[in-house]
Amino acid sequence: MIPTSHYLFLSLGLFTIGIIGVVTRRNVIIILMSIELMLNAVNINLVAFSRLVGSAEGHVFAIFIITDAAAEAAVGLGIIISFFRNRETLLSDEMDLLKW
Amino acid sequence: MHAVIQYLISIWVPLVCALVIVGVLPLVTGYIVLMERKVMADMQARLGPMRVGPHGLLQPIADAVKLLIKEDIIPDEADKAIFWIAPLISVTAGMLAMSALAIGPWFQIADLNVGLLFIVGISALGIFGIVLGGWSSNSHYSLLGALRSAAQLVSYETAAGMAVVGALLLAGTLSTREIVTAQGDYGTWFIFAAPVGFFIYVVASIAETNRAPFDLPEAESELVAGYMTEYSGFRWALYFLAEYTNMVVVASIATTLFLGGWLRPFAGTPAFNFLDYFPSALMIFVGAYCLYRAPKQPVKVQQLFMMVLGLAFFGVALILAAPLIGRVNDMLPGLKPGLHGAFWFLLKVGSYIYLFMWLRFTFPRYRFDQLMRLGWQFLIPLSIVNVMGIGLALVLHRQWGWSHWTAFPLTTALTLLVAGWLGWAGEKKDKEHVFVGES
Amino acid sequence: MLDQIVFYFFAALAAISAVLVVTRRNIVQCAIFLITALLATAGIFLQLHAEFLFIVQVILYAGGIMVLFVFVIMLINLDISLHQAQYNRQWWLGLLLALVVGAHLILAVAVGRSVLPFGEPAPATMLEPSTQIVGRTLFGEYMLPFEIASILLLVAMIGAVVMAKKKV
C-alpha cells in the first residue's frame, strides 16, 4: 500500500513543474499546456483524497475539473488562433497591446 | 477437473488471449486484406490474387515478407523520432482496445467495468499516430491528410459516441460481457430496439476508420496517400495493420452493442435450437468445398495444401460439434457457450467487415465539406434525437408499463420522422447553396 | 507489491514527462510528452481504482483536449519558433518564485503528515464499483453543478467558435 502522502508529493511536483512552465516559457501554447498539467496535478490530489476518505466526491470534482480544462482549452486555443492570425506570433511577451 | 478448468480460465485464458491478439492479429489482418481483395475482385468481375498458394491463400504471407524486407525510407527533413514512433502509436492503440473485447464468454483479457468506454477511448488514441505521422513526414499531402483525419475522427466520434450511449441506456452497464448478457435477458438484440442507433453507428464507424466512402484522409486522387504518403516498407504496413485492427475493433463494438455479441440468433427460443448445428455445418461445407477444389489445383503442392485445409476445417467442425454431444457437455459445461460464442461473434464481426467492403466498392467518395455537413448537420442531431427516443421508450416501458412491441417501434418511428426532416432540410439548404464559380 | 511498482512507475513517468513538457524546444514534442504525462496520470487513477475517471481522462484529456492541441499546433506551427528564445527574460525570477511556491506546498504536506492521517495506507475497497457510485453522486448530490458545468461547456463552445471564426 502506498501512503496518501506519496500521491500528494507527486501532485505537488507536477503542480510546481506546471507553474514553472507557466511563468518561464514564452510560447503561449506551451503555457496553456502547463496549465493543463497543473489541473491534472490537482486531479491526482482529489482522487487520492477521495480514496482516503472513501467517498466519490473527489471523483466528481475531478470530472468537473476535466470539464473545465476542456472549456479552457477550447477558448484558449480559439484565442490563440485569432491572435496568431492577426500577429503571426505565438510569444506571450509580444502580446503586450490591449488593442491592435 | 472442474476446478482445474476454472483456474485455467481465470489466469491463463487472458494471457493466451493477449498473446493471440498480438501474435495472430497481424495474420488475421492479412487475411482480412485478402478477403477484401477477393470481395473486390468478385464485385468487379475479376479473380483477385490467384498466384501465391491455391486461390491466393498464401498471398498475405507473401505480402508480409515483401513488406518486411523492403527498405524503410525515412525522409531527410522528417522529424525522425516521431516519424519512427507514430505508426507504433496507432497499432498499439488498436491492439490495446481489443483487450476489453469479449469474444465469447471465454475469450476476454479483462472484463473492466468501464469496458466499452475503454475500447472507445483507447482506440481513439490511435489518431495521434496518424496526426503525428502526417506531421513528421514534413510533406503537404501528409499534413493535409493528417489534419483531415483528425477533424473527421473528432466529428464522427461524437455521433458514434451518442449511438453507443443509446445502446448503453438499453443495457444499463458498460461492461462488454454484461451488455451481451443484457441482450440475452432482453430477448432481442439491440439492433431491433434501436435500429436508427445502429445505422448511425455504421456510418460513423466507417468514417472513423477512414474507409470509403469517407476515406478522405487517404484519398489517392486528391492527397496521394494522405498521412501515409512518405511511409514505406514495414512502417507503412503498421499503419495498414492499425487501420484493419480498428476495423475489427469497431466491428466488435457494433457486434457487442447491437448484434448480440456471442449470442446465437434466437438464443432464447428452443424452437431454433437446430441453429446449434450451424457452426459445424458451415465448417463442413467449407471443408468439403476445399476438398472439391483440391484436385483442380494445377500444382501438386497446392492440391496437398487444399486437402490439408479441407481436413483442418473438418477438424474445426468436429471441435465445434463436440459440445453438442451430451456426455462431453456434462463434463465441460462451459465448452458450448465458449466455442460457439466465439464462432458467432467472429461470424458477426466478419459480416460487419463485409458490409464495410461492400460499401467501399459501391460508393464514390464524399467531398470534405459534404462529409462534415453530413456529420454535423445530420448524424449528430439525429444521434441526440435517437438517445432521447430510446430514453422515452425506456420510460414508457419501465415506468408506464408499455410493452416492448409498442414502445420501441413508436420511438423508432419518431426518430425516423426526425431523420426524414433533417434530410429534407439539408436537401433544401443544398439547393439554396448552389455553387457558382466566380466570374 | 505490484501496486507499488505500478504507482512508482507511473509517478516517475508523469514527473519526467512533465519536466520534458516545460523544457523541450519543439512544441510538438512538448505535446507528446504532455500526452504521456496525462496517460501516466490516468494509470495512477487506475491504480487508485478510479476506473471511470481513468477512462474519462483517456477519452477527454488525451483523446479530446490533446487532439485539439495537436491540431492547433499543426495549423500554426512555425519553424521560426524553434530558433527563438524559449524562455522569458525574467525566467530566473519566475523559476525562483515557482520553486518557492512548490517548497511551501511540500513543506505544508510534510508538516501536515504528522498531524493528518496522510501517512496511513488508503483503504482498498471503499469505492467499488466506482462507476456506479460516481454516477449516483454526480446526478444526485451534484446535479446543479453538473448542469452549470454543461452550460460552461456550451458557453466555451460558442466562445471558441466566435474567437476562431475567420471573418467576424
Next chain:
Amino acid sequence: MADERIPFATHAESTVLGADEIVLNMGPQHPSTHGVLRVKLRLDGEKVIGSECVIGYLHRGVEKIAEHRSYQQFAPYVDRMDYVAAVSNGLGYCEAVEKLLGAEAPPRARVIRVILTELQRIASHLFWLGTHALDIGALTPLFYCLREREEILKIFEKYCGARLTTHAFRIGGLQYEAYDELEKDVERFCKPFDKRVDEYESLLTENRIWVGRTKGIGILTAAEAIDYGASGPVIRASGVKWDIRKAMPYAAYDQYKFEIPTGKNGDTYDRYIVRLEEMRQSRLICLQAIENIPAGPIMGKVGKVLKPPPGEVYHAIEAPKGELGYYIVSDGTTQPYRVRIRPPSLINLEAFDKMIRGHLVADVVAIIGTLDIVLGEVDR
C-alpha cells in the same frame, strides 16, 4: 500572409493557417491529373481562387515531325496524340489529306471507317467513365468499363493487329480489308451494350454521393462554352447542339440516323449524362452501319507517292473529345509544308480555370476528369 520571396516549398506548414492564399502544385506526378498535367492552384483555405495549367511535359513536336515525313509516313504519328482514341485521330488526318488531294475514299471504306470510329468513341468514353469515377472515388465502374473496352480492343486487334495505336486507315481508304466476322463481332458487342450502360448508370446516376460530387460542379454556360471554343461533349452538355457529324457530315455519317444528346446546366453531371447517351447513340450508329456494308474496293484512286497540289485545307471531325481539326499546307512536294492540329483536349482545358474558380480542391480532380483530357493530345 504568404511571403512572396519565400518559395512555396520551403514555406512548409506555416502557411496552412497563417496565409490568406497558398499555392498548391498538383502534378505532374499526381495520381489523378491523367498523365503529366501540372496545375498550380491558388487556394484560400480549401477554396480555389485561381489556377494555371502548366502543360508541355509530354511535348514531342508532332507538328514539326510532320514537316519531315511524307504524308503517309506521318499517318502513324497522329495515333500517338490521343492514344485513347487512335482510330479517330487517324480518320481526321486521312480525310484531311484526301481533301487536299481531291480524292475520296470508296463507300465501303467509309462505312467501315464509321464503324471503327464509333467503336473507338465508345471505347474512349468507357475509359473516361472508368477513370472519372475512380477519381471521384468509385472503384468498381472502372473494371466494368475496362471489361467492355477490352472487347472493342479485341475487334481492333482482329482488324489490324494493334490494340491501342491502330493506324487503321490509310490515305484514300483502308489499310486492311475487313475480316470476315467483323459484322458479327460488332453486333455481338453492340447488342447487349445498352444493358451495360444501364449497369453503369445504376451504379452512379442516382447515387447521392455521385450527384453531390458532380451536380453544380464546374458549370460552363452555353455562351461561355462558345467563347472558349469548347467542343464535343463539353459544349453539348452546356446546351449547344453542336456536332460536326451532323453539321458538316464526313465519312458516311449522313447515311445514319442518330441524336445529339445535350445537357442543360453544363455541369459535371450533365457532361457525364451526355457522354453516356453518346455511347448509346454510337451503338445505334454501329448497328445501322453493319446492316449494310457496301461491297467494293477499299482503296480509292491515290498514287503510290502522294504529291498534293499546293494549297491548304482544314478538315475537322468529331473525335470523342471534341472537334479534332487538321490544317495542312502543301507546297506541292511529298512532305507537308506545315501541319497544325487543333486538339480538342487542349481547347477544352482552357475552360478549366473558369470552371474551377470558387470550388474546392477536391473538385479539381472531378473537373480535370470531366474535361476528358489526354495529355498526349494536349501537348502533342
